[in-house]
Amino acid sequence: MADPDSTSHDHADAAPPLRTPLYDEHVALGARMVPFAGYEMPVQYPAGILAEHGWTREAAGLFDVSHMGQATVSARDHETAARALEALMPGDILGLGLGRIRYTQLTTDDGGIVDDLMVTRPIDPADDGRLMLVVNAGRKAIDYARLAERLPADVALHVAADRALIALQGPKAEAVMARLAPGAEALAFMSAAPFTVAGFEASVARSGYTGEDGFEISVTDGHAAALWRALLAEPEVKPVGLGARDSLRLEAGLCLYGHDIDETTSPVEAGLVWSIGKRRRAGGGFPGDGRIRHELEAGPARKRVGIRPEGRAPAREGTEIRLPGGAPIGVVTSGGFGPTVGGPVAMGYVAAAHAAPGTAVELVVRGKGLPATIAQMPFVPNRYKR
């Protein structure tokens, strides 16, 4: 049998892998550690990906996402900080309310995506002028260099290298937080506020990457292990690795940077138009606004779509998508088995003319054309706490 690890999609550098403050916790729990974005991360615990995926959908999964980058930009007031970020991304940052979170993208000068990220405005007016960013692990260095180079002199970038990030995701996450951080259960989706969680000062966000309700908790490195243990001690909570994180986000129709979005794909092609504010669409003023506004008006040449293969064979990243028996129309960018769907699911880019849900296509898997259908995403309904 071919080594399954040799086909995994990690991009480990030659440098020795980094460890998050929770590394020892993962090892003690029996996790299988793999290189991911320069870190040694748990791909699964002994329960396995299917069980971890299912647990997150029915109870509460605990994820170490400390490899992600946390940073702050600060200026004399919100308008100064927001306008500086708006020069680098199409999201409406100026209009972000106190304690609110925005999903947006750093765009290239050609309208591609440098990275996708979350931007949070602190809830305390005394902190106004600060905006917190959470970026992808594998893009940290590129993002920070771009910010440092392009932010004006009166806006400072501070990289919070000493902070861990723990995600608690699933329908029972709210009950757990109500117990350990009273009041946090009242946070609305895409909102954040400081709370004491199990005795530790933390910034708590109602957000996630699974399609479920949930929280993302930022704490200093020194408190990460104790907080992780306190959360795991709750009966609803079990640890979940990167394997299930990937199958959960795929079923939720969420993009994975470097796979479904990259420097060649625009936010419009990727179906992320919802994240571009109305004022930003009209006014532009972000890198690549020429291409992006043109695509908004004329429609993109290709679109990111969901795909449901018939039968049981998964179609992996890189699989060619063609019309039945005919010409190639695109490529799969993420694909695998959807545990909650109970069958294979995929997403990819196809020519806009063939992007309508219900369109019959073929996926070329090991030389054979497998029948599949363009499908609406998400594959599993979102259960965010609006």
Place this chain on the structure above:
Amino acid sequence: MSKLFTKDHEWLAVDGDVATVGITAYAQSQLGDVVYVELPELGRRVSKGGEAAVVESVKAASDVFSPVTGEIVEVNAALSDAPQSVNEDPEGGAWFFKIRLADKGETAELMDKAAYDAFVATL
């Protein structure tokens, strides 16, 4: 009948000139949850070390290589509907295919259980 093993973690049980082939308990533990198995067509000729089947976990697809040269004479069709049985009974009921050996001498190069266990211990 006793099993023979490859360094690619297939097992082989020879009965006369037909051998049953599957993946080892170690292989399934490395794969994790198996969600799909693709079996060879009956009558197909495969070479020793050549791709004969595919086993897919949630995360990745892996080729299963034939430990010997020969012709596929039977496949375990039950795996198509119950791929998880590869996790549950990899060295028993979840065999992949049976192959008619072209050259019984090829099995001399395979490991016995003790040698395979010692090999796995080094991984």
